[in-house]
Amino acid sequence: MASLDSFSCKRTLNVAGDTYAYYDLKVAEQNGLAGISRLPASLKVLLENLLRFEDNKTVTKADIQAMAEWLTTRKSTHEIAYRPARVVMQDFTGVPAVVDLAAMRDAATKLGADPQRINPQVPVDLVIDHSVMVDNFGHADSFEKNVEREYERNGERYKFLKWGASAFANFRVVPPGTGIIHQVNLENLAQCVWTKDEDGETIAYPDTCVGTDSHTTMINGLAVLGWGVGGIEAEAAMLGQPVSMLIPEVIGFELTGKLPEGATATDLVLVIVQMLRKRGVVGKFVEFYGKGLDHLSLEDEATIANMAPEYGATCGFFPVDKETLTYMTATGRDDKRVALVEAYSRAQGMYRPEYEADPIFTDTLHLDMATVVPAISGPKRPQDRVILTEAKPAFTEAMGKEFNKANEMAKSAPVEGADYRITNGDVVIAAITSCTNTSNPSVMLGAGLLARNAVKRGLTVKPWVKTSLAPGSQVVTDYMLRAGLQDDLDALGFNLVGYGCTTCIGNSGPLPGPISKAINENDLVATSVLSGNRNFEGRISPDIRANYLASPPLVVAYAIAGSMQIDITREPLGQDQDGNDVYLKDIWPSSAEIAETVRTSVTPDMFATRYAHVFQGDKAWQGIDVPTGLNYAWDHTSTYVQNPPYFEGMTMEPDAPGDVVNARIMGLFGDSITTDHISPAGSIKANSPAGRYLQERQVPVLEFNSYGSRRGNHEVMMRGTFANIRIKNKMLDGVEGGYTKKDGKQVDIFDACMDYQAAGIPLVVFGGKEYGTGSSRDWAAKGTRLLGVKAVIAESFERIHRSNLIGMGVLPLQFEDGASWEGLGMTGDESVNILGVAEIEPRALMTVEITFPDGTVKTASVRARIDTENELEYYRDGGILHYVLRNLARS
Structure with missing residues (x-):
């Protein structure tokens, strides 16, 4: 970390007898950076990062x-190179990253280099939390059965990850059954201020991270700047390369007042989501400030930070304050670390109560928390907030507007083998599911207290409701047991089903067969109520069309009511033992009761005990037999993990990129082709190229699992690239799906690309405006590369996907002067030459020659969207992995 220190601001800080080196922002302000004490705290973190990594190459004065x-x-259009302190991953997105590391070790060996050189260059933690499914529920043994099934499904992946934990330095794996990535990060992994021993001194700097899950943002509640990125950016950061980003706008969100009786942190965050979606904060930072923060727990702040992807921001940041320090102590952090956090944040002007004036923001919003009322959100989007008192009429309205069933409110159907019927609006899934709320004891214990009160009054959950409790960490179970509330939740069917991301990502498991049959055969609008953060159509369950986000207590209440057609604020949830009506207000716990239960039930010893052996795992994990050795012993029969071909034929010196000659066109696409269109996701169809591949290897359709679970096998993933059922390749008239035209015939894109590769013919793709928008996904770029695409030529690019293409050695080119493939009259039958590749420079003008079937040649001027010298180095090396591999091998 040899910084040039142009502003002469490196100083030392003495804390509790220890000395730390750090880059002092107050000194930097005196030495030329006038006014930076008024920067938002989140930008101060970025500024410190640049000061620490100034090298006159990736970071300049x-x-x-x-x-x-x-x-x-x-606001700014200036692009900076940012290096996070660490990387966090969940298992779906983490497996391909570890696959790439293992492949790099094999390649290093072939190059004659020491494979031990290939390790993450910054600390990496992978938390296995995305694989558990709610197959079993409502019974005392549901957890054990779900874990057993999880290991059956994912044994190959777990064996590989466990090998990685022993083979790589700077890489740790939190085994399955521990908790969700965000809560483990919040309760244990994050340190708020990070330290590193280097050149004989200990350097202190802000804890920052990027993660391969969009809700990595939850850690901003602990004043740790972090957000979700695609796999390629995560791998770059993991390998010591900077993340390229624009200096963001920062929207200040002022909170005043405090939540009224009966309102929860969930209700608060749903208001914030609605307000920020209306404001428009995509690509921006949001930073919270104001006197209202004095009335929020850190867990409340983490709840708000978690939902940043839902309000569209890069992050929702909370500065360090007294609550940060209290939380760190309460969760068992080392006393010296807590003292360092306080001293460092005060020294840097990052400690909230000590601001001389409010930071300068791009724009501000204000919310008086006293105005927050109970609410839910749905039926399809997190920002579609519905005040609880209006939930019943809002569902009636949605039946007409969203589902075209305005006159079918009373429609019902019998359930085979049962003595009840299913009606439109019935709640068939009620899930307290990991993520947004399960890190927050106030809403979790609130749900337990409501359950206790309901059980006392003789209330039960409706028989058609699939109930589940998936806490974010084992600590939740500890405090539920200490409070004596788990028995009450069990009595209502909210038994523990697993520790991990379940219902919110579609791991809700199947509904009971008769209920699923009744819903689908009668085209009913069934509903779910979940305490997660996403409720997009088709995401929760294929049987459920209306999904509502709610606080954990409201999840329990709706499970008892059993229907969205009941106004739970005015109508009875049920009857007690004596036949008296019981209303929500009769069983809702008071804020004082919840606070007292939190105080007596959540203790530091729980965190210390649970996290003392966090990387050890249960007996099933410990029983996994893994190969030893620096290089992975690939199992060539595995359908989950395979050695990717990125490094085949690689030499220590890269071949200079040359012109693309006589390329064929794989696809002509319109505007707003997203990475969700390009990247494989969801279920694998039996008749798809990926499905045929699996069946040829004797994998039955019922064991296909998902593309997400098979991201470590490039053979599956490349077969699913550009194969979304809704993608439209305009080489074909009106056809949807993963098809192209070859020799005048419609064929699967994968099959055509393999034929072209076998013949040594390069491929190009043409797109319209905003090519590659949507979530940043590694396989959208990796799959493009593996299909043999040399260049993507579009009218404009989404920034991250453009960067990812370069990272995989694919050239992004942008039409100049309003040109387009449609304006050129192309049909996809043309051949393409791209000239000037050997002499390419950042943002160079280049020429594309297009030869039509009749021999006509047209040229188009295009801009190379390699924007920086760093990106050019990646491209010339064949991609970021090749660049890093060669540099590590040389050293």
């Missing part, structure tokens, strides 16, 4: 000065 200049414009 001008980059640092741009941070101060932001104060004048409050």
Whole structure:
């Protein structure tokens, strides 16, 4: 970390007898960065990062000065290179990253280099939390049965990850059954201020991270700047490469007042989501400030930070304050670390109560928390907030507007073998599911207290409701047991089903067969109520069309009511033992009761005990027999993990990129082709190229699992690239799906690409505006590369996907002067030459020659969207993995 230190701001900090080196922002302000004390705290974190990594190549003095200049414009088009302190991954997105590391070790060996050189260059933690499914529910043994099934499904992946934990330095794996990535990060992994021993001194700097899950943002509640990225950016950060980003706008969100009786942190965050979606904060930071923060617990703040992807922001940041320090102590962090966090944040002007004035923001919003009322959100989007008192009429309205069933409110159907019927609006899934709320004891214990009160009054859950409790960590179980509330939740069917991301990502498991049959045969609009953060159509369950986000207590209440057609604020949830009506207000716990239960039930010893052996795992994990050795012993029969071909034929010196000659066109696409269109996701169809591949290897259709679970096998993933059922390749008239035209015939894209590769013919793709929008996904770029695509030529690119293409050695080119493939009259039958590749420079103008079937040749001027020298180095090396591999091998 040899910084040039243009602003002469490296200083030492003495804390509790220890000395730390750090880059002092107050000194930097005195030495030329005027006014930076008024920067938002989140931008101060970025500024410190640039000061620490100034090298006049990836970070220049001008980059640092741009941070101060932001104060004048409050927005910027300046691109900076940011290096997070660490990386967190969940297992779906983490497996391909570890696969790439293992493949790099094999390649290093072939190059004659020491494979031990191939390790993450920053700390990486992978938390296995995305694989457990709610196959079993409502019974005392549901957890054990679900874990057993999880290991049956995922044994190959777990064996590989366990090998990685022993083979790589700087890489740790949190075994399945421990908790969800975000809560484990919040309760244990994050340190708020990170330290590193280097060149004989200990350097202190802000704890920052990127993660391969969009809700990595939850850690901003602990004043740790973090957000979700695609797998390629995560791998780059893991390998010590900077994340390229624009200096963001920062929207200040002022909170005042405090929540009224009966309102929860969930209700608060649903208001915030609605407000920020209306404001428009995509690509921006949001930073919370104001006196209202004095009335929020850190868990409340983490709940708000978690939902940043739902309100569209890069992150929702909370500065360090007294609550940060209290939480760190309460969760068992080392006393010296807590002291360092306080001293460092005060020294840097990042400690909230000590701001001389509010930071300067791009824009501000304000919310008086006293105005928050109970609410849910749905039926399809997190921002579609519905006040609880209006939930019943809102569902009636949705039946007409969303589902075209305005006159079918009373429609019902019998359930085979049961003495009840299913009606439109019935709640068939009620899930307290990991993520947004399960880190927050107030709402979790609130749900337990409501369950206790309901059981006392003789209330039960309706028989058609699939109930589940998936806490975010084992600590939740500990405090539920200490409070004596788990028995009450069990009595209502909210038995423990697993520790991990379940219902919110579609791991809700199948509904009971008769209920599923009744819903589908009668085209009913069944509903779910879940305490998660996403409720997009088709995401929760294929049987359920209306999905509502709610606080954990409301999840329990709706399970008892059993229907969205009941106004739970005015109508009875049920009757007690004596036949008296019982209303929600009769069983809702008071804020004081919840606070007292939290105080007496949540203790530091729980965190210390649970996290003392967090990487050890249960007997099933410990029983996995893994191969030893620096290099992985690939199982060539595995359908989950395979050695990707990125490094085949690689030499220590890269071949200079040359012109693309006589390329064929794989696809002509319109505007707004997203990475969700390009990247494989969801279920694998039996008649798809990926499905045929699996069946040829004797995998039955019922064991296909998902593309997400098979992301470590490039053979499956490349067969699913550009294969979304809704993608439209305009080489074909009106056809949807993963098809192209070859020799005048419609064929699967994968099959055509393999034929072209076998013949040595390069491929190109043409797109319209905003090519690659949507979530940043590694396989959208990896799959493009493996299909043999050399260049993507579009009218404009989404920034991250453009960067990812370069990272995989694919050239992004942008039409100049309003040109387009449609304007050129192309049909896809043309051949393409791309000239000037050997002499390419950042943002160079280049020429594309297009030869039509009749021999006509047209040319188009295009801009190379390799924007920086760093990106050019990646491209010339064949991609970021090749660049890093060669550099590590040389060293």
